[in-house]
Amino acid sequence: MEQTSNHWFQQERSRIPFLLLLFFCHAMIPSRFCLSEDSRNDVKDLLAPRTYVIANGPEAAFQLQERLIDSIPGDIIQLEAGEYRFDSQLDVTCDNLTIRGRGPDKTILSFQGQDVGSEGLVATGDAFLIEDLAVEDSVGNAIKVLGSNGVIFRRVRTEWTNGPDADNGAYGIYPVQCKNVLIENCTAIAASDAGIYVGQSEDVIVRNCRVEWNVAGIEIENTLRADVHDNVATNNTGGILVFDLPGLQLTNGGHVRVFNNRIIKNNTKNFAHAGNMVAAVPQGSGLMIMATDHVEVFENEIADNQTFAISIVSFLITERPVKDPAFDPYPEGIWIHNNQILRGGNQPSGKFGTLLAPVIGIPFPQIFFDGIINVRKLVVGKMPEEFSLRLSDNGDITFANGNVSQLTPENVFFDKYHVDRDLTNYTGELKSLAAVKLSDFPAPPPNGNPAVEVYRQTPRLLSAWNLFAGDPRDQQPAEGIFRYDLNTPLFSDGTAKHRFIRLPSHKAMVFEPNSVFEFPVGTVIVKTFAMPHDQRTPEASQQLLETRIEELRDNGWYGYSYIWDEQQSDARLALGGGRREVKWLDETGKTVSNDYQIPNANQCITCHGQEGKFQPLGPTARNLNRSLIHSSMNQLAEWQSKGWLKDCPDIESLPSLPVYNEPSTGSLEQRARAWLDVNCAHCHNPVGSARTSGLDLSLFQKDPARYGVWKSPVATGRGSGGRKFDIVPGKPDESILIYRIESNEPGVRMPNLARNLTHTESIELIREWIASIEDNPTVEVE
Template identity: 55%
Template sequence: MLSAADVTGAEKKQPLKLEASTYTFSPGPDFQFEFQSRLIQAVPGDVLILKAGHYELQSGLNLVTDNVTIRGQGHEKTVLSFKNQTDGSFGLLASGDNLVLENFAVEDTSHNAIKVLGAENVTFRGVRTEWTDGPKTTNGAYGLYPVQCKNVLIENCVAIGAADAGIYVGQSTDVIVRNSRAEANVAGIEIENTVNADVYGNVVTGNTGGLLVFDLPGLPLKNGRHVRLFQNRIFKNNLANFAPEGNMVASVPAGTGILVMATDEVEIFENLIRDNRSFNVSVVSFLIFGKKMKDPDYDPYPEGIFIHDNQIQGGGQDPDGELGLLLKSMTGTTLPEIVYDGVIDTRKLVDGKMPAEKSLRLADNGDIRFLNIDFGNLTPANIATGKYRPEADMSSFTGRLPALKPVELQPHGQPEPNKNRSLQVYYDAPGKLSELGLFQGTGATQEPTDDVIPYDLLTTLFTDYTTKHRFVRLPQGEKIRFQESGVLEFPTGSMLVKTFSYLKDQRNPAAGERLLETRVEFLKESGWYGYSYIWNEEQTDAALSLGGGEIDVSWIHSDGQKRSTRHLVPNANQCISCHSQHDKYVPIGPAAANLNRMNHYADGEENQLAYLTRKGLLQGTPGLNKISKLPDFSDPHSGTVDQRARAYLAVNCAHCHSPGGNARTTGLDLRFSQQDPARWGVWKNPVAAGRGSGGHSYDIVPGAPEKSILMHRLQSSDLAARMPNIGNRVVHQEAVDLIGQWISEMPVERSDSGMP
């Protein structure tokens, strides 16, 4: 394990030799720290062996290195339990390519069990995810959760008890899910906004809905297609829906076998589908859910669906939900084996008919019944007047479409041990903060040395009411290059430094402060890197802590009340998670618009950008009157409510919720430059929210903060709901008040279904 002692003992270090190795771990009180430390130090090609046993973890695990294998002794023998989780909303979050996870279980995570984001070549083999107290709304959302991945294999896995989907593949390409079992989830297996997927040989039973193929609006990757479902056993998926309200799967009727929604080119064949009490097989448009839709590039219609050579038996006798009950009352019998909503894109009609390749086609499914519910004409008026007539004749849908091609996965790439450049940076990092020479004396007063420049921001990242001291050190003779948008362009060798502290009494700064940690970001030729130093109790120095930590703190708040919390020091991989933009580490704060403010210097008060320019440290600066200025969210004189609210969201949320951030998969874009309200979340359906939805259906409902998911997440203390989900354990009440006012003052749409 790489520790402070490893980097302080030798006067002259030899270059770090990186070689792939095999490491073995056993259960015990130190497992969490030791295993996370190894994940931080992982070399491409490493194999991490977990012995049989019950591992208890309190925090989520992070992995960013390519070509790593994590291997247990079997999913009933090696169990990672998060039942007492206190930090992080996931079990394992990984983003490295050529990843293999096999033969272990993850149980009882607060939110998602295993999430793999943006990786290429991912294998889940013999992995189990489970919430062991049975189906509950408070269970986590997803079991196995690869998203925006390519070349994914899920085989011989088990998923039980997810409050959304047991096995979920989202916004991915080239996927195989085979020979796995999904049971007691809301959705057993869900393929969403994905291109090229084969799902076969699986047992899907005892869920609310068995196998779902969805395409949703508002996501970066949309219009999924080319999905084959074959040789699966999908039976008795009759579990009452326990998804939190507001999530898309909360609308899935209990008793759903296969549900295809808005996805094109789906082939369903050679499956055994039986005894699903509502709909054995249904094909519908997004419009049937009655939700607003604000995505002009989204196609809500399922086209090119070919259902053939299946055994479909039983079911339909006890439909769930208003639509199912209505259809049963009108048909007077059990619901047919295949139900179609009949909604088509009339713009694509040719001579009054849909082209064959875009139609629903049925062939050789045995002695089955069919129902076109003609959802477009399903209105109370038509029902009352007898004009609504669902159509049972399937002759116009009988026929065949060309078979889809099988998915072919590529082999994993070979490891490159020297690819993890972070290890050399961590190895070279001084073990003590004092060795960097940033501060006068011990650093307790945070008075910088002559070559270290203090700076501050207009709107800052909230971290549980901590005070932050910010500094920058530039290489001698080098300059920062001005740029209007994004973070300023710093020269190689620059350091950004931020110390977190608590004032002992916020009403009286003179009473002193307790220093907690100092985070250092260092720009090398290969990019930015970050790590933390934890201050000792004596406040005389801080020690390098790549594995992070927690610090119990208390203070007198501005209202005179004593408060306490446990401050989280992020591990090095968590730093990467928050600072990642397009898979590169990027600082969050020092952009020109957020630096465009006054500050106190030894020679007086001056605008920070003007000061840096005058000192010859910043080049290319236009006149101050030409530089935009980010509002101070806490200052009503700095901008409108709209401007201040969006400034707060930009600084506190947009590093993840932006096209290049780690929450890009949600489609939410909270950058200050984003002008489309739909991208902020107005009338946007939640994605992967789980109980983070708070029972609400949209991220923002204009005029109704009490119905908006955004407000719920800002106010929640639930690990699976609170935002931001790293570093915050205290609700930022001033921000809650401002965001609530912002949503309340948004114009209310009086008559807009959002549908084409």
């Protein structure tokens, strides 16, 4: 049944508060207040899948994000013809959700002027389908789908309407760490990295798409089993790339078929920011295979690409160090056959052009192999058949093996080329790869979307939680609620924070040495954000901005944000997030202001989502091991003495997280790593939302390559700032890490949500730490 958004709001708005009240009463009050049969039927009807039509208009952005938060499996969100405008990232967490427009040239989601978030749309639910719409001019990637099983992009267009530009978003269509991915009849235009990028995924089909004016048209990276066919790649820098890169969670991809594509005239100047891997792709590249094993290329038309029609190279040709022992940098088992390869090679460019032109002359060979092989696999001086390069039935082509002097991951530098044009040793066939078969969409979860039912029961006013005694502006905890403080807190645009915990009666937290404590069901964790009116006397008076609540129910944690009213008397539930214009006096007495961001419920998952589940972040043993502000008693000891904490070892034996700005609490390295752990590692860890980058900034990561030393970026786009590595030992100004935490620019700054301002004190700390790092250090952080 279809209905317009306005109709739904008019019809249901009056019913929902009543139903929410009844939900809440049913959960909290004796059975004589239970729902009637008719009311239960209304509730059941509200929790049934529907098609919701969001009409274009001034409230459409709010209505769409609200609907994304309130979606249940099976819902369809229908967007009408017209241009919808957004200034904030959209987030999808629901399984089995469809977002549908009226056509990629009719329904346009425009993010021009976006200032919140680093993507246009981000989806993390399984069985996600998006079709018949366009996403334009997002500040970062257009559409990112992370960790989903079952993804369909159908008749979707992503585009940066200003044409090729280094400041465009990195990726257009971007499924990463996904399974069972279908991208069909889509168009991607003017991405500063790849128009269609599939990374660290399994079982992928990209078909009948058009990619144009991107740096890379289609890129398949660190992916297992992909079919790329019947696409048109034209006017890109490189038409189709099949790459493996080091330092990622899915280390080595392979079994990729590229067939029946038209890869023509990919001669656009490379406009990627220096430092990104794709910035090394030569202008005029048709198909480029780097480091990936078992690739079959057949029945393509590859024509008029000015450097190479096809190049097969090792990652070592990039001359970037390899710090990942599991990474295989050599392309092996490559079969190129039955292609129509025409012209090209007449205007070679990039590093290849500079190095090779004096050796092999112009025009360049249509197929180029750098000749770098894993000599450890040679048998009697020859590469075994299954690891070899084979060419057959490609017509009258030109070929060259560069025979680059053997490089190793430990010895990365160019020596010289020894060009061999003889095809004899490469003529032959390999076993054909199997076609990719996609599984059916996973079935909807049997319990629907529990979060929606919880959200619909949640009190609309903060006062209903009975958290504070007296005037709420004083932030005095009510009976049964106690404060807590942290050694190193998250920086949140200079706000002060008031933190509290309420435990259920006669229940206690259970000590965990290296993670968040185990809390009893019914626990409520509270954090109020407030801006002092005068930073010179921050405790004198303050403006309450928002209070965030984390509540542990039987089926897990849930989070809610409440925005304080102008009278500072109460706060209202804001599942859709919000903004507050805040003014205050800084340390010099100057009036300053900030457009303070309050994340929506789905954006909270970006940071708090660990292994797909919402988790608190701050209350860990190390960060809690301290006395309360204005108190001499250790808060863990006090909690244990009052029966609020159990199984806690002797306090004197416990490690304590350093206070980032107090040198007496830890070494420079320890304080820097502590700050990164608190401010960055909630996403940059092996199960966080930024896990796909391979960058792990958690305190317990001991491998320098994993926390960024000499680590090449993967998907930074303009976020690289022209730098090549996350951390360059001794050189903060050449390190991407510093560039991103110093930036206020949307799409560059890190963290990318709930921050507009930079923090000079912490930046100076990280700068000093990077300047102190020696190459290849042995790092131990207690």
